[in-house]
Amino acid sequence: MIDTEEKKFKYIYGPVFSWRLGVSLGIDLLSREEKICSFDCVYCQLGKTKNFTEERKRFVSAEEIVKEIESLSSLEVDSITFSGMGEPTIAENLGEIVRKIREIRREKIAILTNSSLMDREDVRRDLALFDLVIAKLDTSSEESFQKINRPMRDIKFSQILKGIEEFKDKTKLVLQIMFVEENKDQAKKxxxxxxxxxxxxxxxxxxxxxxxxxxxSEKIIYKIKEYFKGLNTICVYDVKKEKVSPLNEEEILRRRGEL
Ligand code: SF4
Incomplete structure (x- = not known):
């Protein structure tokens, strides 16, 4: 039993059941009221991006995050996942925070990234510290990248691809694709x-x-999945959702754009 009734958490949220990571405790290195991102994806659950940036800076100190995690020593989860109110790689102390969490927790540590900063060596160095780097690749061309991910003006598709290709440890690399009407015909490519x-x-x-x-629909997604035969592939319809009791329901809903 976790003594969380009176505790308020600013930077950690969940745990939630994740179809890709099991029971997952979320870490939000941005923790702002509005998302901060280098993309404005058409499907984003957090609504329109008003704060565009790809400039790395410190939003939250490692000490503050560690303090919250230490107060949950009896909490058991499958994964600790960096995500939240925008693109987590823009936090310049990302590497320091992963290292500190490793000292106090044993679960696998994952990050969900939109891949926009992966062409930077300092970012790839930080990502190499994770057990899993779940990187977004929604399209196969510049044109549909601009339509679906709607990046900041200077971000190009070739840069995204280059960053992903240059990430050395492919055993840690997972590619995530959000399929919608706009890119469903690109599955083969x-x-x-x-x-x-x-x-x-x-x-x-x-x-x-x-x-x-x-x-x-499930039918279309399973059709799409066939193109990926031979690769280790899972889809959102493969996994049955499990109920998990969160520390604070409101903090999850806020990070899902449901508040
Ligand atoms: S990268 Fe993620 S947070 Fe940013 S706009 Fe796209 S879906 Fe939203």
Whole structure:
């Protein structure tokens, strides 16, 4: 039993049941009221991006995060996952925070990234400290990248691809694709591209949580999955959701854009 009734957490949230990571405790290195991101994806559950940035800076100190995690010593989860109110790699103390969490927790540590900063060596160095780097690759061309991910003006598709390809430890690399109407016809091309990258896993998603964009049906997603045959692939419809009791329901809903 965890003594959490009176505790308020600012930077950690969950645990939630994640179809890709099991019971997962979330870490939000940005922890702002509004998301901060280098993309404005059409399907984003957090709404429109108002604060665009790709400039790395410190939002929260490592000590503050560690203090919250230490207060949950009896909590058992499958994974500690960096995600939250935007793109976590823009936190410049990302590496320091992963190292500190490793000293006090034994679970696998994962990060969900939009891949936009992966062409930077300092970012790849920080990502190498994780057990799993779940990197976004929604499209196979510049044109649809601009339409679906709507990045900051200077971010190009070639830069995203280069960053992913240059990430050395492919055993840690997982590619996540959010399929919507706009990119569903690119499944074959994306599968060919991803085969060359050879990640440890491919995660096929469609926006099942509240979003401005409608999800693709189970039938279409399973059709898409066939193109990825031979790769280690899971899709959001493969996993049955389990109920997990969170520390604070409100903090999860806020980070899902449901408040
Ligand atoms: S990268 Fe993630 S947080 Fe940023 S706009 Fe896209 S879905 Fe939203």
């Amino acid at each position: 994306l599968a060919e591209l991803i085969r060359k990258i050879s990640p440890s896993q491919v995660q096929i998603n469609t926006p099942l949580r509240p979003s401005k964009v409608r999800p693709l």
